[in-house]
Amino acid sequence: MSVASLIALALTSASVPQTSPTDSTLSTAVVTGTRTPKLWAETPVPTFVIGRNDILRSDATNLRELLTHELPNVEFSYTPSGHINLNFGGFSGQGLLFLVNGERMAGETMDNVDYSRINLSDVERIEIVRGASSALYGSAAIGGVVNIITRQRLKSSRNSEASVRWGRHDNRRLDLNLGHNLGRFTHLFNMQHQAQSGYALHNPDDVALFTTYALNRVPGHRVWQWKDRWIWSPTSNFRLSARAGYFFREQEQDATLANRYRDFVGGVKAEWSVSPQTRVELAYHFDQYDKSDLIQASHLDIRDYSNVQHTTRALVSHDFAHLLPSDHGFTLTAGGDYLRDYLMSYQFEGQSRVQHSADAFVQADWTLSPHWEILGAVRYDHFSQGQHEHLTSKVSARYRQGAFTYRAGYGQGFRAPSLKELYMHYPINGLFVLRGNENLRPERSDNFHASVDWHRHHCLLTAAFGYNLVRQRITTAPPSQEREASSGLPYIDYINLPRLHAFSAQLSAQNSWTLRKGTVGLRLNYAFTHEEAQQGNSLTPYLPARPHAITARISYDLPWRIDNAWGIQLSGRWLSSIHSEEYTASTGAMHDVHYPAYALLRLATTLSLNHAWQLSLAADNVLNYRPRIYFYNAPTTDGIDVQVGATYRF
């Protein structure tokens, strides 16, 4: 399949009609593993795809809900300060690179990016590449890459919809998506409002006997965001797009303060198929993420954090297939990025810092025969602060024989110390002073992966294995004996920790078959995760990876007359228990803690009328599970959550 047709498929894969889920997966064009579009079934880099249909079925309000619904080994929780924390197959959020259409996101919330910036109603699909991918994406791609692909093109001249949804704790979501094809122009606009009231999580009086880390409240919040995009396609081989967006989130802290988060994003991107073999991409991306505090008494809104990123990128790929035998292929992709990263933070004693980074990479994708494909990449990164330089590489191979597809590879990853980790000086509530360390070395990882797929008819079975060796992980040390002269507070320093090992395995199965004019779909995912580290050096100290996890979904869709359809779906997740350890600063000792297993089930039904209306009714946590103790990794549910929603397409 030519590059041009793959691009077209990548841009329109949302419009894949009601094919089976398996066919839909196999025919999806993915870009994250290779930076060029490739069919899911053919790419040498194992890629997990959450498609538009999966997103609609999940009825998820945010990225957090979606990932936990679709992936077994993902857990989110709250930090003591109310920020979202992530464990993704043994890696914390800092070990994952989140991208939107291949672009980095500015800002951080202690763990990673602000996940609430992702408006799922605008998402076409999400591609997840596990394992180190720094040879293509640079810093932070240690444990994997999560690339969120937004809507890029419409299947008809007009494609707009408005939707509303209500749930427990006044959880409400309003979406408006407008899309128009105006000749050579396409205009896409989306706006979302989402909010939820804060609620208490009730722990028993003896909670301290079980843990010193318990959640007592989920903070309330509200989000407003919009994004506007114009796409100009004067010819079939040229495309210029421009975008601008605004995001606002307010989260309660206490009666006196509310935390506010804003983001301003914009950019232009040109994609040009110079010839059937050559494709050029140029892009400029601007992203500004601000944090401020709203002081309730004075109504003053005071900014104390701003991260501004300017990124320019050039990417060229050339397909040499016309010079090779018919069943051979060779594609060379080369590119480079420049990033200016400005950070003003309350954690810098009022100062700001700027970092310039630049990189260059080249990737060779060689199809040796209809069975074999080999991909190799190498990348050089330079960071102005600390004069860090990195050379990373990766190699992947794919072999197809009959119904089987085998993949294996090796990749390197690194995470350069952030400006915060290098230069922070931040007294926290008169407790201690967080201090950056200019001598930090970058985190490094080596990843080996292997997988096998088996596909026949509508059935797809996948087994994947991964091993990560992580070195020089950056984290904070316990309070030191050294104290700040002016305040007398002890320092907590950023340090590098010794190596650790993370092993993971995933098994998945999906199938579909016809039953009385309708379609039954089944999807099952199992994940095993094992971490081996010195005591207290876990990748996710307060959110350890559970060894076993399962997600499952069974659905039945019944078309009804011509324009109507009814569907029902039962989905759920089960996570095994885990014994872990908590660190006690007063004694410097670790003590055992037991996090219990739990299961959550969701039952949802939808009714589509005249292709225009869709009504939904869902019950989350139908077993009414309530954790006895809200550990940091316990689900923050306090009972059955009934949700109703309606969507109107016009």
Next chain:
Amino acid sequence: MLATFAQALSHRGLCATRGHGRFLLSVLLLVGSALSFSSCNGLFDGIYDHPSADSSEHNMGFVAYDATTHRGRILVDVGSYQHWTYLDLPSRTTAKMEVPSKLTGEWDEKSAISYQHVTWPSTYRTDNIIKTDPMPSPKNWSFAFHHYDVATNHGAAMATQYRSLDELPREGAARESLLSQTFSPDVWTTHQSYYDLTGIYQYYIGYQHAELNPVLSTWMDMNVMNPPPRYTLSGLVYLLRLQDGSVAALHFPSHINVAGQKGFVTVDYIWPF
């Protein structure tokens, strides 16, 4: 980088598509340059508030007083757990003194710092007691802050139901009724006045043994059960009977300065009431 790339493209002789290439590069260069140079360090600075330096921590103490109404305002920096700030209403002066951390002379049998394992809400297991000198104080003072806790100089206090000084009856039977109510004196505490919260995430807390007023200290509920602390202000007006018998009305509207930093208490007062 873009300019270099443009040059490279033009040398490739891509005649059929050169027009698009030039246009594309021009647009990218124009927009990219405009945005990056005009907004290197960000946009929309104007949507945020920028409090003036007049109200910062450099302007602490008795910052206002109206001799006609006897009303005044005090700003107090209470950020340190190792210091007390003493306030004298008659002289409108402040004094900051450090909490003794060791014993240099004869022990008074009560002054100490104790480290305790805390199981909320009310179980304290003492781990270590450090005997110290008594807390020093200036010659004249009316009341004092240690972080958000309040002590009086042999005074007593009561909480009214009023939520601003404007509502407080300044004369007549209503005033007399207020003054006739029970005033609570200070009490000796061993696990209320935080001295060292560096172990808060493990609920291992150092307390200064100190006299505190149990009523005045309720102006602020600093809940550290689920760190970081959550703050709830009572919003009430309190009456403080001083050692000399005079009465002050106190209101604590905020613990945040205009720059948004916690640990800066605003006290609005009437003295003499």
